[in-house]
Amino acid sequence: MLGSLPLVSIPPEDEALRPAVRAFLKDALKGRPRDVLARSWVGLDADFSRKLAAKGWVGITFPEEYGGGGRSPYARFVLVEELLNAGAPVYAHWIADRQSGPLILKYGTDAQKDFYLPKICKGEAFFCIGMSEPTAGSDLASVRTRAVKTDNGWLLNGQKIWTSGANISQYMVALVRTSGEPEDRNKGLSQIIIDMSLPGIDVRPIKDMSGDSHFNEVFFDDVVLAEDALVGTEGQGWQQVTSELAFERSGPERIYSSIQLLDGWLDYLKSRPVISEASTVLIGKFATHLAVLRAMSLAITDQLTKGLSPATEAALVKDMGTEVEQAIPTLIADALASEPDAPVPDELLRTLEYVTLMSPTFSLRGGTREILRGIIARGLGLR
Secondary structure, three states: OOOOOOOOOOOHHHHOOHHHHHHHHHHHOOOOOHHHHOOHHHOOOHHHHHHHHHOOOOOOOOOHHHOOOOOOHHHHHHHHHHHHHHOOOOOOOHHHHHHHHHHHHHHOOHHHHHHHHHHHHOOOOOEEEEOOOOOOOOOHHHOOOEEEEOOOEEEEEEEEOOOOOOOOOOEEEEEEEOOOOHHHOOOOEEEEEEEOOOOOEEEEEEOOOOOOOOEEEEEEEEEEEEHHHEEOOOOOHHHHHHHHHHHHHHOHHHOOOOHHHHHHHHHHHHHOOOOOHHHHHHHHHHHHHHHHHHHHHHHHHHHHHOOOOOHHHHHHHHHHHHHHHHHHHHHHHHHHHOOOOOOOOHHHHHHHHHHHHHHHHHOOOOOOHHHHHHHHHHHOOOO
16 A cells, blocks of 8 residues: 655765765766767666776675675665766666666576676676567566476567667566466566577667667567576566566656756756746746655655565656656747747757657656556555
C-alpha cells in the first residue's frame, strides 16, 4: 500500500562528494556546447566512462571486494545528480551501474559477481536491458522471446526492441520466457545474461527524430548460451525485474532530462534587461515541481538504502517526473514565442530543438505512462 514519503536529507559524508565531482566535470566537459550537453542520457563517450571509473565513481555503491566504492545509495544520488546537471555523457556505463550491477549483486551467483562486477567498476563492461518486444511494449508479462533448456545451457530465440545501448554494449540482461506460453503472463519468466558477441545476434540501430541512434532492435536466432547465463531463480524473472525497475524509475535521472534546456533559458533571462512577469511565474512553477520531485526521489533512495523495494512509489516519481520533463520544452518554447522581438541565442534554440524532439521518449523509457499508472492504481488498492 502506498504510504506517505518522509522528508529525508543526504548525509553529510555523502554530500561531501559533490565538490570533487563538480571539479572533475568542469574540466572533463570544458568547451562542450549546451545542445551537446543536453544529450547526457544518450551521450556516448566510453573514454569519459572509463575516466569516471578510474575515480571510483562507476559502481560507487558496489562492495569494495568487487572494485566498487562501498558507498551508500545517497552517494550515488549525489553523483548522478551532478552528472546529469552538468550534461555528462553517461550512456556507455549508465545501465550497468544503475541496474545490471545491482541485479547481479542481489540475485547472481558468486561466480557471476566475481566475473561481471569488477568489469563494470573498471568501465570495461557496458550492459543493455532486453525488456520490450514488438508485440509486448511495456507489457512485460507478455514477452515471447524464449530460452529453452538444453543439456549444456540454453538456446535463445526471439526479438527485443527499443533496447538502448545494444549497439555498444558487451552484455544484455534480458527478460525471457523459459517455460509456459505468453498467455501465462508473468509465470515462467526468467532473466538471463547474454554475451552480445555471440553468433546469432543481430543488432539494428533505430534512428530517432533527432538523428541519434541509441535505440536498437535485437534479433536472436538460435543463440547458444552457457548454463550460467541464468540470473537468479528460473521462473522468478517477474519478481526480479519488478525489483530492478525500482532502480530505473526512482533516481534523479527521472527529473533532469530537460535540465540543460532549463539552465540555458535561465541564463538567457539573466542577460535580458527585464524579465517578464509570465517568465517569473514560470520559473517559480519549475522550481516548485523540481523541488518536490527531488524530495520524493530522495525519499525512495532512503527506502532503497533500507533494503525495501518501493515499486509503486518509484512508478509515481517516474510518471510525475516525466510530465515535468516534457512540459519544460513546451513551456519554454511558448515563453520565447511570447516575446518575438527578443533575440534568442542559437545555442539555446538548438538545445530547445533537441529536447523538444527527444521529449516524447521520456514517457517511453522505464515504462509507458499507462503501465505506470496501472502500477500506481494497484498500489493504492484501486484495481
